[in-house]
Amino acid sequence: MAVKSRLFGAESRMAYLLLLPTLILLAVVVGFPLVLSIWQSFFRADDGVDPETGLLQQGDTFVGLQNYADAFTSSGAGAGFWNAFWNTTLFTVVGVSIETVLGVAMALIMARALRATGLIRASILIPWAIPTVVSALMWQLIFDANGIANRLLNYQVLWTTEGWQAKAAVLIADIWKTAPYIGLLTLAGLQTIDEQVYEAAKVDGAGRWRTFWSITLPLIRPVLVVAVLFRLLDAMRMFDLPYVLLGKLRSGQTLSMLAQDAATKTDYGMASAYSMVLFCYICLVAFLFIRLLGADVLGESSTRTKKKRAKGSKPKRLVTTSEGSMA
């Protein structure tokens, strides 16, 4: 009864009314284009050419799920789909994993820095502040056949040709740019940890490694999981970096690039189909990630964690212990 009145009472009707503008806005800005894209992905432009005049037949033909079938079989207009799919997956999984490790390491350095903290933090954050296209152009110079990278290696790797080295080039440039993002968010998490927790660990004889695994990591986990989630979603729709760095090389082609490529060929049906597949893929990954790692994106469990922390950390007792031992 109580639930029912809350849902349908006059008060709640007012609440829905107040929410209406937002809902309409969302429907127009998010819902409408999405539905339109789905609808468009069922069409293909007519491409019959009049043999006398060379003029093109005008119009689109409803082809049902043909665009999706072509994509999943990598045939016809969908050629290159699985290559782009695996590239996207590789850049996401490998890239984000390394970024996470490096990002956490950066955060630990930034948090521990005793002198010139501002300078160290700023310099670590510079890559993140540079626009992707600019950094891609920069890396293009570095990865030139006679560029700095090859001079340092003292060996000529043709980074911007087809092959594993092109993928490596994308990964290196991406990690360089985005690890600081994870670093920054992790640093914010680190600063919320009470210093006393570390003192307690020290008293209990925990080494640095043990402290990191048992104290630091669990306490920054909520922040880290959200940071990694954002990076995952971001990496999955990667476009500008490989587009600028590698151009049309298959080795760097991602699903977003495939969609853009189809659109420039005025094959908007196929472009929409690619976009929808990518959309579903991202949704799936986000869903699984939140389910498995319990990312707290909406702040739903903040009250729970607060309670838990209040119960679990028991700062009072820790203080007493350390004071007691000092005495």
Next chain:
Amino acid sequence: MSTWTSPSRRTVMARTAAALAAGAVTACGSAKPGSGSDPGEPAKADFSERGPITLAKGKDTTGHLRSQVEAWNKEHPDEEVTFLELSESADEQRVQLVNNARSKSDAYTVLGMDVVWMAEFAANKWVVELPKDRFPFDDMVPSTVTTATYFDRLYGVPWASNAELLFYRKDLLEKAGADSAPTSVEEMFEIAEAITGKEESVFGFGSQFAKYEGLTVQITGLIASAGGVLFDDEGTPHADSPEAIRAMTELRSAFDSGVIPKEALTYKEEESRQAFQDGRLVFMQNWPYIWELVNKTDGSSKVTGKVGLVPLPGIGGKKGASTLGGLNWSISAFAGNHGTAADFISYLVKEESQKEFAMATAQAPTLTSLYEDKDLINRYAFWTALKEGIDAGVSRPPTVRYAEVTQAIQESAYRIISGEAEVEPEMKALQKALVKLAP
């Protein structure tokens, strides 16, 4: 079904602008999804309308076009031309023009068209057919007029052309005892091999072999230099012809023997130029714009004064051929004031304007007479070679699905030169792909 027409059709209906050209109305009026409308006749222009127009072209890097537009505006205050600069990258320009055409917008009147977009824009009726007697087509180099022709009709007025040339190191050739520039590709590779055998830090030949539009330019020209054609006049592909295979085999063996360095797989125009002016290449195939740059005396070039140039050599005794670049002026089917647009194009392509432009920017003109012009011959050392190159030039395939065609060519050519695939089977596969893409 009748209310739920396809998305693009609905966007079209949403824009019921009164200014739609007559051709455009027939183009979209009868279309039904699923059936495909009869293409009908090409879009026609109404040359009696006059008034202000716009000019849409890629970035005016020299600033010279802008000054010509200003000169026009001074004399035609009632028919003012607004110059809308598009992006610098050709791909981006095309996207801007295509989007504009698909929405049937009248924002662009005169369009600066890369020669490879002509077929797509003509077939879609985005640009109007031009009457043969309205512009001085007969005074232009025939190969440039071909780039503006689609199914025997003219859709653009050639304004700029371009052909690649062979640049070589005079000093190194002399040292090796070669008294003149090579006249065939085979001879060129021989000389290159002889020189690189002695000079350790020098590679034989370099050109644009990265996977991008430049690779299509190389391959189309190379096959023509062996006496073949990638596409014939009827639009039928011939990628597995003996000439095409001969040309590709020659190229592949130069990669295998190291005459062309592996790093050429990363070369676009600027990378080739850099390698050449650093003194690392004996021969280089490139556009004439590099001439002044490799001869700069400010120390940026190590080969200043040591460079010679000739038209491209052929293969197997055939005459060498370059793929043509260039720009044609077309008129949008969706904008008004076609009369002014036509007059303005006439103004841009007339001898006086083209000469002025060539003197200032080294852009290859389209009027035949300008290649005999004393001032230009004295100004540019490459002028006569360039004319020869343009005369013998070949167009890239004039197909509606150019984006797919060029991609297929690039993929196959790249597989061959990078050693991923062998010449014959790959060219057969390319032929199959091109047949599928042919209309």
